[in-house]
Amino acid sequence: MLAEIITIGEELLIGQVIDTNSAFIAQQLNKIGVSVYQITSVQDDKTHILKALKDAESNVDVIILTGGLGPTKDDITKKTIAEYFNDTLILDDSVLKNIESIWEQYVRQTLLQVNKDQALVPSKATVLMNKVGTAPGMWLEKDNKTFISLPGVPFEMKALVSNEVIPRLKDKYHCPYILHKTLLIYGLGESTLADRIEAWEDALPKHIKLAYLPSLGKMRLRLSTKGFDKQKVEEEIHQQIEKVLPLIENEFFGYEDEDGNEEVVIGNQLTKIEKTLAVAESCTGGKLAELFTANSGASKYLKGGIIAYSTQSKIDVLNVSEHLIDTYSVVSSQVAEAMAQNVLKLYKSDFAISTTGNAGPLKGDSNAEVGTVFIAIATKNSVFSKEFNFGNHRARVINKAVNKALEMLQKEIFKN
Amino acid sequence: MLAEIITIGEELLIGQVIDTNSAFIAQQLNKIGVSVYQITSVQDDKTHILKALKDAESNVDVIILTGGLGPTKDDITKKTIAEYFNDTLILDDSVLKNIESIWEQYVRQTLLQVNKDQALVPSKATVLMNKVGTAPGMWLEKDNKTFISLPGVPFEMKALVSNEVIPRLKDKYHCPYILHKTLLIYGLGESTLADRIEAWEDALPKHIKLAYLPSLGKMRLRLSTKGFDKQKVEEEIHQQIEKVLPLIENEFFGYEDEDGNEEVVIGNQLTKIEKTLAVAESCTGGKLAELFTANSGASKYLKGGIIAYSTQSKIDVLNVSEHLIDTYSVVSSQVAEAMAQNVLKLYKSDFAISTTGNAGPLKGDSNAEVGTVFIAIATKNSVFSKEFNFGNHRARVINKAVNKALEMLQKEIFKN
Numbered sequence: 001m002l003a004e005i006i007t008i009g010e011e012l013l014i015g016q017v018i019d020t021n022s023a024f025i026a027q028q029l030n031k032i033g034v035s036v037y038q039i040t041s042v043q044d045d046k047t048h049i050l051k052a053l054k055d056a057e058s059n060v061d062v063i064i065l066t067g068g069l070g071p072t073k074d075d076i077t078k079k080t081i082a083e084y085f086n087d088t089l090i091l092d093d094s095v096l097k098n099i100e101s102i103w104e105q106y107v108r109q110t111l112l113q114v115n116k117d118q119a120l121v122p123s124k125a126t127v128l129m130n131k132v133g134t135a136p137g138m139w140l141e142k143d144n145k146t147f148i149s150l151p152g153v154p155f156e157m158k159a160l161v162s163n164e165v166i167p168r169l170k171d172k173y174h175c176p177y178i179l180h181k182t183l184l185i186y187g188l189g190e191s192t193l194a195d196r197i198e199a200w201e202d203a204l205p206k207h208i209k210l211a212y213l214p215s216l217g218k219m220r221l222r223l224s225t226k227g228f229d230k231q232k233v234e235e236e237i238h239q240q241i242e243k244v245l246p247l248i249e250n251e252f253f254g255y256e257d258e259d260g261n262e263e264v265v266i267g268n269q270l271t272k273i274e275k276t277l278a279v280a281e282s283c284t285g286g287k288l289a290e291l292f293t294a295n296s297g298a299s300k301y302l303k304g305g306i307i308a309y310s311t312q313s314k315i316d317v318l319n320v321s322e323h324l325i326d327t328y329s330v331v332s333s334q335v336a337e338a339m340a341q342n343v344l345k346l347y348k349s350d351f352a353i354s355t356t357g358n359a360g361p362l363k364g365d366s367n368a369e370v371g372t373v374f375i376a377i378a379t380k381n382s383v384f385s386k387e388f389n390f391g392n393h394r395a396r397v398i399n400k401a402v403n404k405a406l407e408m409l410q411k412e413i414f415k416n
Numbered sequence: 417m418l419a420e421i422i423t424i425g426e427e428l429l430i431g432q433v434i435d436t437n438s439a440f441i442a443q444q445l446n447k448i449g450v451s452v453y454q455i456t457s458v459q460d461d462k463t464h465i466l467k468a469l470k471d472a473e474s475n476v477d478v479i480i481l482t483g484g485l486g487p488t489k490d491d492i493t494k495k496t497i498a499e500y501f502n503d504t505l506i507l508d509d510s511v512l513k514n515i516e517s518i519w520e521q522y523v524r525q526t527l528l529q530v531n532k533d534q535a536l537v538p539s540k541a542t543v544l545m546n547k548v549g550t551a552p553g554m555w556l557e558k559d560n561k562t563f564i565s566l567p568g569v570p571f572e573m574k575a576l577v578s579n580e581v582i583p584r585l586k587d588k589y590h591c592p593y594i595l596h597k598t599l600l601i602y603g604l605g606e607s608t609l610a611d612r613i614e615a616w617e618d619a620l621p622k623h624i625k626l627a628y629l630p631s632l633g634k635m636r637l638r639l640s641t642k643g644f645d646k647q648k649v650e651e652e653i654h655q656q657i658e659k660v661l662p663l664i665e666n667e668f669f670g671y672e673d674e675d676g677n678e679e680v681v682i683g684n685q686l687t688k689i690e691k692t693l694a695v696a697e698s699c700t701g702g703k704l705a706e707l708f709t710a711n712s713g714a715s716k717y718l719k720g721g722i723i724a725y726s727t728q729s730k731i732d733v734l735n736v737s738e739h740l741i742d743t744y745s746v747v748s749s750q751v752a753e754a755m756a757q758n759v760l761k762l763y764k765s766d767f768a769i770s771t772t773g774n775a776g777p778l779k780g781d782s783n784a785e786v787g788t789v790f791i792a793i794a795t796k797n798s799v800f801s802k803e804f805n806f807g808n809h810r811a812r813v814i815n816k817a818v819n820k821a822l823e824m825l826q827k828e829i830f831k832n
Contacts, residue, residue: 009627010625010627010640011627011629011638012438012439012442012455013442013451013452013453013454013455014442014443014446014452014596014640015438015439015440015441015442015443015444015446015452016439016443016596016598016629016636016638017439017629018434018435018436018439019434019435019438019439019455020434022428022431022435022457023428023431023432023433023434023435024431025431026428026429026430026431027430027431027432028431030430030431035429036429036430036431037429037459037464038429038456038457038458038459038464039428039429039435039456039457040454040455040456040457041438041454041455041456042454043453043454044627048453048454055471070606070628070630071606071607071610072606072607072610072628073610073617073626074625074626074627074628075628107605109605109608112607112608112611114607114610114611115607132807153630153631155809155811155812180430180432182432189523189525190486190487190488191487191488191528191530191531192525192528194487194488194489194530195528195530201489209426209490210489210490211425211426211427211460211490212486212488212490212491213427213432213433214486214569215569220432222427222432224426224430278729279723281702281705283709284709285705285706285708285709285710285714285718286697286702286703286704286705286706286709286721286723287702287706287709287710288702289697289701289702289705289706289723289725290701290702290703290705290706292701293699293700293701293702293703293723293725293814294701294703294811294814296775296776296777296778296810298701298725299725299726302701302725302726303725303726303728303729304722304723304724304725304726304729304733305702305722305723305725306720306721306722306723306733307695307702307705307709307720307721307722307723308720309705309709309714309715309718309719309720309721310715310718310719310720310763312719312764313694313719313720313762313763316762316763316764317720317722317762317763346729346732346733347726347729347732347733348728348732359712360712361712362712391548393571393574394712395571395710396571398709398710
């Protein structure tokens with residue numbers, strides 16, 4: 001069972017918008033045993049879309065298109081699909097009613113002809129009702145191949161995928177069980193890790209795929225396989241993990257959540273042990289807090305945080321002593337530790353983490369080298385900090401600092 | 417001049433990693449007059465990569481591949497390219513030296529054979545030296561078509577694109593000037609905007625493309641064109657904008673920066689007028705601060721912020737009175753305004769913005785409906801707030817609140 005995702009829109013091809021839809025769709029397809037063969041981003045251009053449809057039809061069983069379903073003139077997906085299926089567009093009453101009701105509830109302006117036209121669908125299509133927007137999803141079939149067209153607006157697409165596309169695909173196709181299991185590993189480079197586990201990797205059965213995913217400050221090692229016997233698939237991956245774990249005993253730190261990341265692992269653990277967290281961020285500028293709060297349930301463990309970007313705010317808001325800053329510099333272990341301890345007290349939390357550093361490109365209030373970052377962790381009875389140099393690319397420094405902070409925090413929390 | 421970007425890696429096709437490389441490459445190519453025809457994500461599979469190369473060669477002039485250049489066994493791009501060019505891999509001394517020097521400086525472990533093998537390149541390739549990593553970039557030519565292979569690690573890819581790929585493409589090809597100009601528009605839906613500017617849109621010359629980009633709480637309207645006479649291209653777009661602006665006088669709020677966004681526009685304006693900002697975030701959880709601090713120069717205007725996620729922290733850290741919270745609820749205009757005023761005082765800033773609301777999925781400390789958000793703006797002499805309901809998808813509520821907060825802030829700052 002193979003799928004291709006075709007995303008339509010000039011905004012993707014000029015780099016104005018990053019395609020996040022495809023990753024979501026791919027995850028959902030994988031969960032029901034459909035593998036994604038290819039993701040293709042094409043222009044809002046009839047010839048190009050027709051060519052992409054034809055190519056995809058020859059390679060895969062399921063073709064999912066997103067984008068180009070809006071009410072404006074640059075949206076041509078619907079017409080193009082009708083042409084591909086030698087079909088005509090007809091007005092769908094249920095879609096029109098849905099549009100009218102959304103209009104009445106949220107927009108409260110005159111319904112224009114272009115809005116009504118959104119209810120036009122190819123006559124051969126089954127409508128997938130879009131309850132959170134005006135562009136309907138469409139499902140068409142041809143020689144046991146399925147074509148699905150979805151709006152490009154992420155939350156509309158997501159609702160349709162979850163509520164319509166996935167249940168229908170599960171009904172139609174008999175799919176295998178796909179399992180990805182990703183190990184989080186800190187402190188080992190890609191080649192060192194590969195060297196360490198070489199014998200194990202070479203002995204892996206052919207149907208288990210291994211992937212190395214290096215990212216700033218951490219490694220992810222992913223095992224993937226599929227099969228129709230779910231229990232057997234899980235057992236097999238489990239056995240392989242049991243074999244590899246002793247080889248990376250000190251560096252392994254957990255599994256990447258199915259859809260999540262370290263911040264989810266940390267959040268779940270804090271919730272489980274009923275402890276709370278506060279953050280004091282200088283160079284990471286709110287990114288740590290934002291990662292936690294992006295997940296529902298963050299209010300169970302995250303008390304909040306202070307973004308003390310300027311030196312003065314470290315004094316005024318975080319109560320770091322001016323003397324300490326003058327003595328050791330604002331980018332120092334002493335200041336990082338004071339930030340963590342003070343934010344812990346301010347928020348009455350059980351754990352606190354702080355960052356202070358210079359992400360560049362210019363030297364700031366301190367004389368610290370660009371890339372120098374101190375990260376500190378405080379609990380009610382302890383505080384410690386570490387110094388890093390993350391090089392001289394601003395985004396990289398911030399991301400590495402965030403990853404390292406999460407790593408240190410995770411170690412500290414799981415220690416308890 | 418057309419290009420195709422081919423990104424290689426199973427992690428993209430299972431949705432584990434979002435492809436951000438393509439957007440960056442597309443932006444850079446556009447700046448030198450190269451249009452991206454298609455972006456294709458394929459598996460780490462020889463047959464699939466060979467097929468993608470062949471397809472791309474028949475459609476475009478420049479093919480850029482990213483990924484699959486690591487030292488581990490799942491990285492097969494280099495071997496596959498050699499096969500495509502009927503070529504063999506040879507050891508490149510300069511690359512080996514680069515690897516050794518990076519190893520000595522950052523890794524300080526034994527150089528393994530797999531690391532040395534990263535210095536193997538197709539004999540027909542020109543090496544693009546990767547100064548920040550061990551995987552070399554490669555440049556190959558065939559019948560006036562150019563094939564470029566780059567590592568998938570974003571900061572390595574970016575350095576190679578900026579320092580090697582772009583200058584070389586500029587030298588080799590005579591490209592037109594591509595201009596995208598994006599107008600930021602608030603408070604108009606897609607179809608209402610289209611209706612408003614219909615006559616103008618219909619009269620646009622064929623070579624100017626118009627795109628509507630709706631996103632949470634705002635619209636972007638993009639005009640794109642290209643030509644060999646830069647001045648003429650700019651003049652033409654300028655004339656069209658002059659014609660459309662009177663039609664959207666009250667809703668137009670500025671231009672999207674070439675690579676940036678509202679937060680860049682706001683940051684630049686604050687820097688220009690020498691004013692500062694502080695944020696108090698509850699439901700947006702640090703995202704506002706993070707958007708500002710992602711850009712260099714944020715220290716010029718951002719004093720910092722408070723993430724007051726829990727009710728208690730609004731009292732303890734932001735000094736919001738308990739009585740006010742009890743009287744009006746923690747999700748209220750009164751509390752939002754107090755948060756903005758207090759964070760302004762704490763950070764001694766000129767502007768402050770606050771958010772308080774319930775992003776869901778569950779009701780939190782307040783009884784506010786999921787999706788209810790209050791946003792307040794304070795200056796030294798004024799404070800005001802607005803109430804919104806952003807529906808019941810967590811990520812959407814947070815993003816809409818962030819966009820609306822930026823909109824309100826931008827209006828306030830440009831008023832001054």
